Amino acid sequence: MQHNPIQIVIVDDHPMVIEGLKTLLSDDVRVTVKTHFINGTDTLAFLKNNTVDVILLDVNLPDISGVDMVTKILNLRANVGIIGLSTYSEPSIINQMIKNGVKGYLLKNATADELVNAITQVHQGNFYFGSEVQKILADSVTQESRDLPKLTRREKHVLKLIAEGKTTNTIAEELFISPLTVETHRRNLMQKLEVSNAASLIKIAVEKKLI
Amino acid sequence: MQHNPIQIVIVDDHPMVIEGLKTLLSDDVRVTVKTHFINGTDTLAFLKNNTVDVILLDVNLPDISGVDMVTKILNLRANVGIIGLSTYSEPSIINQMIKNGVKGYLLKNATADELVNAITQVHQGNFYFGSEVQKILADSVTQESRDLPKLTRREKHVLKLIAEGKTTNTIAEELFISPLTVETHRRNLMQKLEVSNAASLIKIAVEKKLI
């Protein structure tokens, strides 16, 4: 393990944030801010000819969305570690960013310690997510299966089987009940979940991780 | 930040692994192995009356599955950090464990450094996943959208609309094509994706994140 400082690049369209980050990181010998950019295009252009260890990437750039930036950056430089940065915290965006390959995610109120810790971890190939971000992610997971409790046990079971692509008759056989009963459950499910066909029903089931 | 050693508990049904872990950790003053267990029941009983910082949890216990253990442990002690341990690496299990709340996951060939690093990070409330585990997770994500490229652009579009719960006629109107054409696309989709009804089709679409 070498002890050269970790080369980072800051990408954020707010000069204030850039300066803030630079100040926070200036005291630490383990990290060097190589340069900074205020938009996605310039960043990508730079990365075509330069290497860097870790990128601090604001998710709200004027030209390219944060989610797209992640894919584009990783296409250019697969080994760069990306840490998402944002002031607010939308679970869906964070989720997407992670799916696309960010290794870390921080809110902008992160302390210098957190920042350095995140950079170090991400540089080593590990994940780092601030505690607030973790809480948000945890909430969005539990939320997913929240309005399902409206359903009875039997209904959930039937929904699961429907979502598995089984026909009414198959389900009936499997549960030792009449196909007509299964139909009734199906109808009640559709009513409760406020949809009008099996398609939407399955969509919900899969989304809520019932299957 | 206090400097009391992190209290950990090892849960593994292989005495050899337990001894190995103890040896690896014995040199490090930051970590103390409080005790160990060879099954889930004893571990849970212990946790009812004792606190602990981090648990190293083998996923293949004789009595309770690793996935269930995670939920049970967190129900008892929400603040304990759990690090999953296994020799092999099944993406689906790792995914489930993470969903249930493990903060870290290591393969059993992890080095002492990795081990201590994982324990420290997890204790601080952060995630830690060994590089092999990350690779596995990344693969399972990319795999998701792999066999979709078989589909043509139009087919993907139609699939998306089907998955949104729209009927053939609605889709036809939306795309300014004949309902019969939509039917054909639907059939081709089912053939290509090797399923026999719209339900399974949607399931796949949602799972592969097409929508």
Add this chain to the structure above:
DNA sequence: TTTTTTCTACTGGTTTTCCAGTATATTGAT
């Protein structure tokens, strides 16, 4: 215990999907 909810089951009718085969115009690639 009584009431409510859940699970079960039916009738009867409409709409949609599913299956199999065929066919032509338009793109895209070599």
Add this chain to the structure above:
DNA sequence: ATCAATATACTGGAAAACCAGTAGAAAAAA
């Protein structure tokens, strides 16, 4: 320019899903 892939469209028939209303038995809650 030609060949392959794609998108388009049809016929006709079988199966399944969808809609609306009803209702008894079992289980859970009051």
